[in-house]
Every structure is written in structure tokens, then in C-alpha cells.
Amino acid sequence: MDEKIYFKVLKLFGNKGTRFTTDDLARELGTSKRTIYNYFASKDEIIEKTIGFVFRDMHQADERILKDDSITLPEKLKLVLENIPDAYNLGAIIRHKDDLQRFYPNLWDEVNKHLNEAWDDLLELIEVGIHEQELAEVNTEVLRLMLNEALRKLLDYEYLAQKSFSFESGMKAMYDIILYGILKR
Template sequence: MEDNIYFKILELFGNKGRHFTTEDLARELGTSKRTIYTHFSSKNEMIDKTIDFVFGEIMKYDNSILESNEYSFQEKLEMFFHNLPDTYNISAIIRHSDDLQKYYPESWRKLNVYLNSLWDGVIQLIESEKDKTKKVNTVILRLILTETLRKLLDYEFVAKNQISFDSGSKAMYDIVLYGIFKRNDSQKKE
């Protein structure tokens, strides 16, 4: 049930921002407010633990990719890109970032620390496999990935540009891994 609590909090925060209530959460979960308070002492703690849950799941998966010997370097990079936060609906929190900054500043700082470190595994993998890539400035790569992801999680940006998170993240993935030049058939097989 615990994972379900976090997904419901994400859903409620995405729909109502800071205005969701413990009563809303209890109703969604089919339980009582008292039960909710056995897990959390406040709404602030609900949001904080939800952010930890989302990024904890991402980091667990990323670490399993890094530690695995089953996959090639390219397969590992692809797996990192497929494990982006929208899978866990973090965009629901980003959508209400103004409220988060104003009313839950510690949670906002925590979210930013996680977003800034999200690409650590990719950078670590690239640096450990330098012989398999051309020389890459990983500081710039991290900047490109982080800022692109932030824009793809920005509801207004995505709506204004009529792109989806999935299509935007696939475009980012294609550009980062394969560049902007057309590939011939022999390059596509590599």
C-alpha cells in the first residue's frame, strides 16, 4: 500500500497543488485520515517523502544498470534514458513549482538536488567508458540533459510547443547518442 500512497500524493498534488488535503488522500486510498497520519505527520512530510520515493526508485534502477555486466555500454545508456522521472509523474510536482518553492522550500531544495544529480549515473558510465566514446565535456553534457529535462517537465513549455514528454525525451536521447547528422545503414547497426 505504501507505494500507492506516494502515487496518490503525486496525483493529488498534480491536480490540486498545495490545496490537496489529507481528507482527499484518505478518500482516494479508501482509508481514514488517522491511518494517513500513521505514515506522515504533516503535508510537508507527505511531499518530502514522496520526492524521496520517486527519486529513490529512479536511483535504485540506475545503480542496477551501472552494476550490471549483462548489458553493453550503449544498452546501459539507453536504459538510463528510458528511466526518466516522468515515469513516476514527477512532472506533477514540477507543474506546481511556484507553490512548492513558496510553501515547501525544503522540499523544493531537495527536488532540485535530485534533478541536478539525476544524470550522475550517465556521466559516471561515460567517464568509465571513455575508450568507447569521442571526447565528451561531461559538464556541458550534464547541463544539456538537466535543462532539457526540466523543460520537458514544464507543462507550459510542452503545451506551448505541442510536444509530449515522451517525444521530447526520445528526441533528446537521439540527439545526445547519435548527434544531428544522418546515419547511413552501417552506422545504424553499431
């Protein structure tokens, strides 16, 4: 039932931001508030665990990729780059960042922490590739900055609407640039 709860919270969060109620969640789940409070102590905890759910899945998939010795370094890079949380799930949280910052600043800090750590596995893989001389030497801190800022911008629905492209196409363009560069092949 946990995943079902998290997906319903994300749906409510996407529609109402932090203003959804436990009554709303109970209605979505077809259960009672009391049942919800058997799983969570508070609305804060509901939001906090939902945020954790979104990022935990991504990190676990990255770990599986990194530990698989049958996958080559270029394949691992591609798979890790493609392994970004679904735009809707992550976007539902980011879209209401103003509410999170104002009403739940500790949870917004948690989102930022996760966003800043989202690239750790990829950068570790790149550093291994650099060390083993399979990849060109790059400044991974600058790369982290580029990835962080690009991800945040690609999660901004107003920006995407203005530029007329999707989160998915923006992410694909970003990882194509990272993997293949800008020089003609």
C-alpha cells in the same frame, strides 16, 4: 500500502498542488486521517517522502543497469537515458513548483537536488566510456547542463503544448541526439 499512498499523493498533487489536504488523501485512500498519520508525522513529510519515492525508483533502476556486466556500454547508455521518472509523476511535482517554492522551500530545494543528481549515473557511465576509449571525449559538465535544462523544459506543460510534442517524444529525441549525434549516419 506505501506505493499506493505515493501514487494517490501524486494524483492529488497534480490536481491541487500543495493545497491538497490530508482529508483529501484519506478520501482517495478510503481510510482515515489517523491512519495516514500512522505513516507520516506531517503533510510536509508526506510530500517529502513522495518526492523521494519518485526519484528513488529511478536511481535503483540505474544501479541495476550499471551493475549488470552482461549489458554492453551502448546498451547501458540507452537504458539509463530511457530511465527517467514517468512524466506524470515528475510533472505533477514540477507543475506546482511556485507553490512548493513559496510554501515548502525546503522541499523545492529537495526536488532541485534530485533533478541535479538525476544524471549522475549516466555521466559516470559516460566518463567510464571515455576513459576506456569507447566514447568520444566530451565535457560532462556541459552535458549535465544540457540534460538538466532539457529535462526541466520538457516537464513544462505549457512549453510542450506550445511546441506540440509530448514529454516522451522530447525525451526520445534528446537521447537520440546524445547517443547518435546530429551528423548523418
